[in-house]
Amino acid sequence: MIVKVEHSTLFEYDNPIYETATEVRLHPDNNHAAPQRCASFKLMVDPPATIFEYTDFYGNIVNHFNLLQSHKQVKIVATSVVETGIGHSAASENDDIFLIDFTCQSRYVHFDQAIRDFSSRFPANTDSFQLAESICRHINESFIYEPGVTDVHSTSAVVMALGRGVCQDFAHIMLAACRYLGVPARYVSGYLFGGSTPDGRDEATHAWCEVYCGKEKGWIGMDPTHSTLFADDRYIKIGSGRDYDDVPPVRGTYKGNGLETLSVSVKVSSME
Numbered sequence: 001m002i003v004k005v006e007h008s009t010l011f012e013y014d015n016p017i018y019e020t021a022t023e024v025r026l027h028p029d030n031n032h033a034a035p036q037r038c039a040s041f042k043l044m045v046d047p048p049a050t051i052f053e054y055t056d057f058y059g060n061i062v063n064h065f066n067l068l069q070s071h072k073q074v075k076i077v078a079t080s081v082v083e084t085g086i087g088h089s090a091a092s093e094n095d096d097i098f099l100i101d102f103t104c105q106s107r108y109v110h111f112d113q114a115i116r117d118f119s120s121r122f123p124a125n126t127d128s129f130q131l132a133e134s135i136c137r138h139i140n141e142s143f144i145y146e147p148g149v150t151d152v153h154s155t156s157a158v159v160m161a162l163g164r165g166v167c168q169d170f171a172h173i174m175l176a177a178c179r180y181l182g183v184p185a186r187y188v189s190g191y192l193f194g195g196s197t198p199d200g201r202d203e204a205t206h207a208w209c210e211v212y213c214g215k216e217k218g219w220i221g222m223d224p225t226h227s228t229l230f231a232d233d234r235y236i237k238i239g240s241g242r243d244y245d246d247v248p249p250v251r252g253t254y255k256g257n258g259l260e261t262l263s264v265s266v267k268v269s270s271m272e
Contacts, residue, residue, distance in 0.1 A: 002272050003193050003268055005266070013072050013260055017255065022250065024063045025189070028041065028082045034237060049066065058098065060239030061239070084236060103183075122181060137229060139173055140170075142163075143164060174209045174222070188208050193270065208231055210222070
């Protein structure tokens with residue numbers, strides 16, 4: 001499938017700000033091991049700025065820029081064309097380095113008592129693929145999708161207490177359970193063609209998990225938000241990490257006393 005992604009982010013301030021430093025993680029994954037290919041990517045920033053690029057520790061492409069002059073808004077528009085595919089992400093020679101990170105607690109993934117109790121219902125000696133699928137299915141059937149009850153800083157412990165949340169929250173719960181039971185799992189940020197919510201609407205980026213099932217099977221994408229459970233050619237991957245904190249779409253800082261308002265719009269359309 002060939003899809004076009006248009007992702008617009010607008011920061012507005014009630015008073016002028018200056019010395020803005022911003023990182024953008026919106027470039028689709030173009031790793032040869034992934035079942036997708038980024039045909040084109042364009043990033044536009046207003047006010048205009050020189051945009052730089054680097055690859056972070058987990059292999060994600062990061063664009064960054066600075067705005068030194070005074071301004072009251074920043075608009076960031078990322079436009080991508082991606083050829084998606086069906087399958088898993090092949091294991092790489094770097095996986096042995098990263099696997100420790102993907103079996104531990106992280107900023108938003110905690111091994112609290114609620115996660116330990118939740119994980120105890122799954123047999124730890126089960127094949128990693130079957131174990132992850134069981135966890136994914138249970139989250140999908142047991143947790144309620146409800147926007148607004150959590151935010152981007154909610155930990156897995158908060159979501160366990162609420163029993164509800166959104167895709168990012170469900171991914172963190174699945175990561176916590178898999179990792180606590182010894183199965184390496186990583187957080188994936190991206191998009192879902194046809195809607196990132198259960199009712200089919202596109203809402204900013206989507207989040208799911210990839211579970212490491214050995215060098216032969218590699219990384220299998222699983223999505224606890226949707227009853228289909230497995231990532232397919234509707235999924236467009238941006239990047240991955242330990243949790244949301246490693247792959248936020250946009251992150252930055254600035255000087256000034258302006259109150260910030262954020263607006264995001266996403267459109268994912270088929271080009272076929």
